[in-house]
Amino acid sequence: MPFQHPEEIGYGYVIERYVTRKDSDHPRYLELNSARILRPGWPHAKRFARHLIDDASAITDAELEALLAYEWRSRLTAACLIGVDRRESFRGRIGDLLLASEVCYSGNAYCFALARLGTHADAELLIAYLDHYLPRTDLRYDQPAALGALLHLDARLGTHRAARFTQPDGLWDHWVNALAHLRDHPDYTPTEQRRWTDLHCAFANGWTRP
Template sequence: MGRSSWPTTDRLPGTSSGRLPNEERTDFLHALGRDAHQVTDADLDYMLQPDGLASWRERLTTAWLIGIGGRTQFRSVLADLLLESELTYAGQGYALAITRFGEPADADILTAYLDRYLPQPDCHYDQDWALGGLMHLDAALGSTHAARFLEPDGPWSRSSFSDRAPARCHSWIAELIDYADLAARAEA
């Protein structure tokens, strides 16, 4: 898979048109799984370069491919990009991939992101995705990283995301992780 045949973001779950009918969903899952396994590390690295030409759409897709492929060697790059939050919407893919890696280090990354951006009401980025991912990791790892963000009058309740139910953020990420797992198995 070369850079000229990069998958489209408009069919990814979480995008405005990402809900597909069942028959199209199966085909898309196979294609996404195939792409995640065939894309080279060099192509993924190229798409993540801070000075590259990739838009948020390519970055979002790249992060999905990394997450589906379980390419943990990109963890630190995704962490840096998530913390920089330079491209709108791309952070959704970074948070999803980091969550799918499923290790304690990933909970630390999402915690650092929430520590940085929840207290900033003018930074309405991807905090809901990060919190949902952190809650998902807590459930999987038996940890409690998200608890301090969710205390009464805690960072979540004082943030620009206070109107979003944390349980909904968690269930949304869990649904997307299931989708990514299906894609990974589709072409494994």
């Protein structure tokens, strides 16, 4: 699918309003793509969270679609807003974008959104992604984030869907061991991937109004 700038459909303002706005030292999309927001004592946390919650609630479905049709910064931001607001109507769209893997960086946000939506349907979308991409040992896409999100959902839903990927000498081990720079790396264990998803979701839970 060709990328479409929001200006082409009358939504040129959404980039500045939602993607590049600054509630810290950096544009929003950079903060969402970094681990700074998870650090205790981050000085911009309250302002960043307040504005993100407000925007996640206020953004319209049409504005989200305009962002999802554009490049990675816009898609990353839109997926995070969808996750924060638990906008369930975008479940299928997020699943399609994750499986297509058209652009870099945004996949982590798609996985976050599915983890936040938190249902069996979201788990099935993550499984479809892992079934497709874990056998591709030549590709390093968003396999870690997808596995972490699925493990997070297993814990939440009382299921064991990730077990067939994480069993010894299973698809996860084969994928990690095929990539020399990941082999024996402490960050690329199922436990560590779930920890990162848990952290992001716990932080987002803290953002969300009762």
